[in-house]
Amino acid sequence: MEGALRRALEVPAAVPGRFTSRLHDERVAAWLGLALGVCVLTAFATGLFSHFMQHPPGWARWPSRPVNLYRVTQGLHVMCGLAAVPLLLAKLWTVYPRLLRWPPARSVAEAAGRPLVLLLVGGALFQLVTGVLNISYWYAFPFFFTTAHYWTAYVLVGALLIHVANEWHKVRRTVLTGAVMTGPGDAAGRRGFLLGVAAASGVIVATTVGEAFSPLARLAVLAPRRPGVGSQGLPVNKSAAGAGVGAAARDPGFRLTVTGRVTRELAWSLPELRALPSHAARLPIACVEGWSAEAVWEGVRLRDVLEAAGADGGARVRVESLERGGRYRTSLVDPPHWRDPLTLLALRLNGEPLDLDHGYPCRLIAPDRPGVMQTKWVHRLVVL
Numbered sequence: 248m249e250g251a252l253r254r255a256l257e258v259p260a261a262v263p264g265r266f267t268s269r270l271h272d273e274r275v276a277a278w279l280g281l282a283l284g285v286c287v288l289t290a291f292a293t294g295l296f297s298h299f300m301q302h303p304p305g306w307a308r309w310p311s312r313p314v315n316l317y318r319v320t321q322g323l324h325v326m327c328g329l330a331a332v333p334l335l336l337a338k339l340w341t342v343y344p345r346l347l348r349w350p351p352a353r354s355v356a357e358a359a360g361r362p363l364v365l366l367l368v369g370g371a372l373f374q375l376v377t378g379v380l381n382i383s384y385w386y387a388f389p390f391f392f393t394t395a396h397y398w399t400a401y402v403l404v405g406a407l408l409i410h411v412a413n414e415w416h417k418v419r420r421t422v423l424t425g426a427v428m429t430g431p432g433d434a435a436g437r438r439g440f441l442l443g444v445a446a447a448s449g450v451i452v453a454t455t456v457g458e459a460f461s462p463l464a465r466l467a468v469l470a471p472r473r474p475g476v477g478s479q480g481l482p483v484n485k486s487a488a489g490a491g492v493g494a495a496a497r498d499p500g501f502r503l504t505v506t507g508r509v510t511r512e513l514a515w516s517l518p519e520l521r522a523l524p525s526h527a528a529r530l531p532i533a534c535v536e537g538w539s540a541e542a543v544w545e546g547v548r549l550r551d552v553l554e555a556a557g558a559d560g561g562a563r564v565r566v567e568s569l570e571r572g573g574r575y576r577t578s579l580v581d582p583p584h585w586r587d588p589l590t591l592l593a594l595r596l597n598g599e600p601l602d603l604d605h606g607y608p609c610r611l612i613a614p615d616r617p618g619v620m621q622t623k624w625v626h627r628l629v630v631l
């Protein structure tokens with residue numbers, strides 16, 4: 248039994264004729280590793296930015312400008328993640344004779360390195376598979392994506408840094424000297440293989456980047472959401488029916504109230520809100536899942552409403568939705584965002600009254616802010 252298992256796992260390269268491709272090559276592996284490293288580290292940096300944007304430490308105050316900053320960083324995150332998929336598959340194919348070799352280690356030093364490989368390969372597969380499922384809105388896993396993805400990122404990047412330190416000398420003598428494309432052996436084969444992998448990544452990016460970069464929206468055939476597609480020309484993530492807010496949002500008794508640490512509590516009906524000074528702003532919804540789309544929003548400045556109630560200029564504000572449950576029923580707004588003149592409680596979208604699905608009667612829209620924090624169906628502001 249054990250013998251059969253051993254034979255099944257036998258290093259293919261050890262069997263002459265069974266594993267002959269010249270592409271299982273240190274030079275190809277080094278090149279793919281370099282590209283993969285750039286993608287993973289960019290995804291890590293932009294992912295941390297997204298995390299701390301949503302969970303700012305007490306002392307941190309993110310600026311509300313540039314308007315499109317989060318849109319760009321999160322778009323980059325998802326594009327780097329998607330581009331990494333063909334790179335990772337190619338890399339695993341290139342190195343699998345070493346990955347599956349038997350015995351798994353020939354020395355103590357090698358044995359010590361095996362758990363690292365497991366964390367590296369397991370972490371990378373986990374990030375890419377769950378990431379792609381998540382942006383496809385296929386929540387097929389029993390855990391909360393964001394938390395698992397966040398902690399796995401540290402494991403993956405830790406393992407990656409050690410791996411890079413161990414392997415850097417190979418990158419130096421292959422990639423950095425040009426030996427990949429021209430060195431001895433099947434240089435044309437290596438070049439063709441790497442170009443094929445690059446093309447696969449390129450096609451994936453080209454057919455999804457339009458979900459964030461609207462001039463390429465028509466190319467975005469693989470993207471789950473596209474700018475311009477949805478009610479009032481804007482994608483909808485959670486509908487009013489999905490959030491169970493239809494009746495409450497249409498209630499003529501609707502009031503927007505301001506409470507908490509204010510000098511006077513205030514409440515406005517919808518007609519009263521409409522009578523307040525109105526401002527327009529062209530701002531994107533930048534979903535954490537990578538798509539983003541611009542729209543023209545009109546409504547009252549959050550600043551005007553909070554100042555009318557006498558809120559302190561340094562206070563944090565909690566924006567609450569009519570939605571009863573759900574992870575995104577409230578969001579926190581820090582002073583740089585609520586004092587920004589572009590931050591609105593929007594009543595209109597692209598020249599029409601806000602659709603129920605976009606947050607009627609009233610929704611938050613602010614510059615440089617993740618979509619999950621652009622709370623819809625707002626009915627209460629609590630000054631903290």
Ligand code: HEM
Nearest residue numbers: 287290291294295298328374375378379393397400535536
């Ligand atoms: C390549 C390795 C990757 C690393 C190191 C990485 C890292 C991170 C980190 C640290 C976060 C912040 C999580 C938080 O807010 O707590 C994040 C968020 C996110 N990542 Fe990745 N990621 C990777 C790949 C991917 C891929 C392949 C996709 C999808 C194509 C993806 C999609 C997302 C999404 C949708 C979020 C936002 C989650 C949310 O805020 O709810 N990531 N990533």
Ligand SMILES: Nc1nc2c(c(=O)[nH]1)N[C@H]1C(S)=C(S)[C@@H](COP(=O)(O)O)O[C@H]1N2
Nearest residue numbers: 482483484485534568575605618621622623
């Ligand atoms: N109350 C509430 N607000 C919400 C959500 C939600 O589920 N509940 N979803 C958020 C998410 S994830 C995004 S991307 C934006 C989408 O806004 P839109 O549907 O108007 O495009 O709304 C945000 N506001």
Ligand SMILES: [Mo]
Nearest residue numbers: 534535618619
């Ligand atoms: Mo979102």
